Amino acid sequence: MIRIKDLCKTYQIGDEPVHALDHACLHVAPGEFVGIIGPSGSGKSTLMNIIGCLDVADSGQYLLDGIPIENYSENQLAAIRNRKIGFVFQSFNLIPKLTAEENVELPLIYQGVKKPERMERVAAALQRVELTKRANHFPTELSGGQQQRVAIARAIVTRPSLILADEPTGNLDSKTTLEIMAIFHELHRQGNTIVLITHDDSVAAQAQRSIHILDGRLREVKGS
Amino acid sequence: MIASLNQALRMALKSINGNKLRAVLTMLGIIIGVMALVILVSLVNGATSSVTGAVSRLGTDLLTVTISDDKGQPVTLSDLSDWAAAENIGLTAAWQTESAVGKSGETAESVQLTGTTAAYYDIQGLELLLGRYLKSADVENHSKVCVLNETAAKELLGYTDCLGESIALNGLAFTVVGILADDDSSLTSALSSGTLAVHIPYTALIRLSSSVSSHITSFYVSAPEGGTMEQAEAAMTAILMERLRQDEDAFTLSNQNMLEDAMSSITSVLTILLGGIAAISLVVGGIGIMNIMLVTVTERTREIGIRKAIGASRGTILQQFLLESVVLCMLGCAIGIFLSWVCLKVVGVVVASLELSFTMNLTVVLIAVLFCFLIGVGFGLYPANKAARMKPIDALHCG
Numbered sequence: 001m002i003r004i005k006d007l008c009k010t011y012q013i014g015d016e017p018v019h020a021l022d023h024a025c026l027h028v029a030p031g032e033f034v035g036i037i038g039p040s041g042s043g044k045s046t047l048m049n050i051i052g053c054l055d056v057a058d059s060g061q062y063l064l065d066g067i068p069i070e071n072y073s074e075n076q077l078a079a080i081r082n083r084k085i086g087f088v089f090q091s092f093n094l095i096p097k098l099t100a101e102e103n104v105e106l107p108l109i110y111q112g113v114k115k116p117e118r119m120e121r122v123a124a125a126l127q128r129v130e131l132t133k134r135a136n137h138f139p140t141e142l143s144g145g146q147q148q149r150v151a152i153a154r155a156i157v158t159r160p161s162l163i164l165a166d167e168p169t170g171n172l173d174s175k176t177t178l179e180i181m182a183i184f185h186e187l188h189r190q191g192n193t194i195v196l197i198t199h200d201d202s203v204a205a206q207a208q209r210s211i212h213i214l215d216g217r218l219r220e221v222k223g224s
Numbered sequence: 225m226i227a228s229l230n231q232a233l234r235m236a237l238k239s240i241n242g243n244k245l246r247a248v249l250t251m252l253g254i255i256i257g258v259m260a261l262v263i264l265v266s267l268v269n270g271a272t273s274s275v276t277g278a279v280s281r282l283g284t285d286l287l288t289v290t291i292s293d294d295k296g297q298p299v300t301l302s303d304l305s306d307w308a309a310a311e312n313i314g315l316t317a318a319w320q321t322e323s324a325v326g327k328s329g330e331t332a333e334s335v336q337l338t339g340t341t342a343a344y345y346d347i348q349g350l351e352l353l354l355g356r357y358l359k360s361a362d363v364e365n366h367s368k369v370c371v372l373n374e375t376a377a378k379e380l381l382g383y384t385d386c387l388g389e390s391i392a393l394n395g396l397a398f399t400v401v402g403i404l405a406d407d408d409s410s411l412t413s414a415l416s417s418g419t420l421a422v423h424i425p426y427t428a429l430i431r432l433s434s435s436v437s438s439h440i441t442s443f444y445v446s447a448p449e450g451g452t453m454e455q456a457e458a459a460m461t462a463i464l465m466e467r468l469r470q471d472e473d474a475f476t477l478s479n480q481n482m483l484e485d486a487m488s489s490i491t492s493v494l495t496i497l498l499g500g501i502a503a504i505s506l507v508v509g510g511i512g513i514m515n516i517m518l519v520t521v522t523e524r525t526r527e528i529g530i531r532k533a534i535g536a537s538r539g540t541i542l543q544q545f546l547l548e549s550v551v552l553c554m555l556g557c558a559i560g561i562f563l564s565w566v567c568l569k570v571v572g573v574v575v576a577s578l579e580l581s582f583t584m585n586l587t588v589v590l591i592a593v594l595f596c597f598l599i600g601v602g603f604g605l606y607p608a609n610k611a612a613r614m615k616p617i618d619a620l621h622c623g
Contacts, residue, residue: 054533054616075537081616082535093530093620097242109231110535154534 001162001193002028002051007060009046009216020046021057022216028195030161033188035207036197036218043216048166048197052085053077065161082110086155090167092147094139100150101126101135107158125157126150129183145176152183156192163187165196169203181206229547232540236548239520240555250516251556253509254599258560258592261502262584263567265495270582272491276484286347286479287445287457289464293474297467298439301341301363301426307445308343312459314448317344318426318440322433326422327392328380335376335420337393339429339436347446355387355402358425366427371402376420391422394432398424453479499588503595509556510599517549517607528611529619542612549604550597557596561589 004026011018020043028034038044049055050062053069056077062069064084072080087093094103104125108118126132129149139147148168155163165184169177181203188194188208196207204210212219240247291299301318308316319340326335344350345357353374362369370391377384377400380391389400404421429436447456457477468474521528528541536544561584568582575582 049617052533054620075539078532078535078537081533087533089620093526093533095527095530097238097527106531107534109228110531110537110540112228158535 001030001032001065002026002195003061003063004051005061007047007050007057007062009043009050009055009057019043019216021050021060023060024213024216024218026211026218028162028193030193031188031191033184033194033208034196035204035210036195036213037199037201037204037210038213039199042213044197044199044213045166046216047213047218048164051162051195052087052164053081082107083158084161086158086160086163088148088151088155088163088165088168090170092139092144092151092171094147094150094154096139099136099138100131100142100153103139103150104154104157107154111158121157122153125153128156128186129153143176144172145179148172148176148180149183152180152187156187161193163192163194165194167198168196169198169200177203232543232547233551235544236551239548240552246516247552247555250512251509251552251559253512254506254553254556254596255509255560255563257502257506257509258557258596259564259567260505261499261592261595262561262564262588263571264498264502265588266564266568266582266585267571268491268495268498269585269588272488272495274581275491276487285446285453287453287460288442288478289445289460289475290442290478291440291464291468291475293468293471294439294441295468295471295474299443299467300438300440303467304341304440304443307460307463310459310463312448312451312455313463314446314451314456315343315347316443316445317341317347318443319344320426320429320433320436320440320442322429322436324394324422324432326376326380326420327395328389331380331382333376333379333420335380335393335422337429337432338421338423339426339433340423341426344423344444347444351405353403353405354385355400357402357404358423363425363427366431367425368396368398368428369401369425370398371404371423372400373404373421374406375418376422377403379420393422393424396432398422398428499591506592506595506599510553510603513549513552513600514603514607516552517545517604518610520548521545521607521611524611525614525619528614529616529621532614532616533620538612541614542608545608545611546601546604549608550600553596553600553604554593557593561592 004024007021007024008019009021011020024043024047036044036047046055050057053064056070064080067080069077069080081087095106098106101122104122105118108121113121123132126135129152131146131149131153134142134146139150142150168184169180172180184194184196185206196203198204209220304316304318307313317340319338322337322339324335324337326333338344340358341363342358342360350357355371357371358369361367370393372380372386374384377386381389384403386400386403390397391400392398404423424432430438445456445460447453457479461477464475465472531541565584568584572582
């Protein structure tokens with residue numbers, strides 16, 4: 001599914017080069033639920049951006065579904081994000097002017113899916129996160145947990161190869177965190193590949209496999 | 225990959241709808257620009273058409289021919305009557321004017337003498353009040369008869385009904401045979417109202433004047449019944465070209481269309497001038513749109529990041545923001561056109577008594593629409609491109 005080898009990414013902050021990723025290696029098999037854990041500044045976000053095809057590495061190899069990512073143009077990366085990756089962000093990142101339903105519909109519009117099919121798939125995705133009743137609400141009219149469920153619906157509506165969650169529970173209280181994690185477990189059971197990035201050990205512990213990241217280096221914590 | 229136009233249009237409308245006050249304020253520049261363009265040009269056109277209408281009513285159905293070089297073959301009265309018989313030519317009338325002193329009893333006045341032939345009456349569309357006009361026989365016999373206009377009769381003889389009276393023109397006695405009605409309907413008479421006009425046979429004028437000879441240098445031509453002035457002009461030109469050895473500088477043909485042409489060139493300059501000024505205000509409106517679009521792009525950086533993260537390509541983002549500015553412009557354009565229409569209606573009611581009609585000029589409306597579209601695209605391109613070029617991570621982590 002994901003095969004990362006010797007990935008390096010260096011930022012220049014002032015005169016100081018910062019190695020956000022230092023020869024990182026990672027392998028995620030299809031159907032796996034992997035937690036990546038690390039403190040802030042450890043290179044998590046950089047790894048997440050590269051896995052999510054939002055950014056490209058300086059050197060090293062990244063194969064997603066067997067496709068090497070390095071040599072793609074910006075538009076090709078957009079297409080890959082659209083079809084292969086479902087993002088769930090810490091700050092939900094819903095578009096405030098669109099209703100829950102329209103937010104979920106957006107990636108399908110970009111795919112060029114026809115209206116009747118779109119409506120069907122949006123309804124199904126909202127059903128899975130149990131938000132059918134809130135379909136016509138705007139994000140501001142929803143609680144944090146509900147917003148995150150909309151974001152999850154948006155992530156899964158394209159049936160992506162990979163669900164990439166960046167601190168999905170970072171802005172939520174413990175009760176809502178449980179609800180959201182339950183959804184991730186449910187999605188995992190249905191055969192989705194999930195990579196979840198967090199700094200919370202208790203959240204990471206729920207993953208099938210945890211990987212520590214520190215100063216740009218990855219280290220396996222526990223296997224299953 | 226680019227979302228369908230319909231979808232993108234709905235997104236653009238939604239985003240404009242989300243900030244109505246700003247949208248209206250932004251569009252104001254375009255609305256005012258379009259109104260300036262449409263109203264000014266329509267007003268100028270309305271005024272032009274009423275003025276040219278008035279000019280053309282003054283008579284455009286005669287040609288004035290002037291011969292400057294006869295190449296040793298002077299045109300005579302018999303040539304003119306031959307030419308009158310040619311195809312596509314109606315009537316011809318030799319014509320020459322002189323000023324002279326008209327005397328009757330103790331009264332002496334300066335008069336405008338016109339030496340011409342019988343056809344002049346029909347060509348100029350004159351109207352007789354009393355008596356008759358000059359006849360071909362008068363011309364052939366060099367008769368000393370004259371036709372006065374009403375003003376001349378009143379000034380010289382003191383009354384209108386003066387047929388058979390005798391007046392002296394430069395000392396030669398002429399008998400009054402007809403009185404012409406003063407009318408202002410033809411351009412020449414309108415311009416010369418108040419003058420004392422005396423028409424005498426062309427041949428009589430030759431005797432009276434030292435500068436007029438039997439070599440005709442100017443004459444009038446009219447089109448035949450059912451023929452057009454263009455055909456008459458062409459036919460006359462052909463005849464004269466042949467006669468004057470293909471030298472087109474030897475003669476000039478003119479008609480009152482030239483007055484209209486001059487009018488229309490003045491008004492088209494005016495239209496371009498006013499249209500240009502209005503276009504500048506449209507461009508200023510366009511800059512307003514660009515300004516707001518730049519603000520919008522900055523404000524919505526995060527939204528752009530989200531859209532890119534979930535798969536919007538550069539083209540999609542470009543299309544979205546470009547469409548927004550085009551929709552803003554076209555909306556402003558539509559409102560501007562509507563308001564112009566209302567204004568023109570109001571102006572039309574106000575000036576109804578002046579017989580001016582101010583209708584919206586369709587061409588200028590089309591130009592306004594096209595111009596607004598170009599402004600929408602032109603001034604939207606930079607902000608939209610700025611949005612499209614944003615890197616998804618930078619955009620996402622902003623704000």
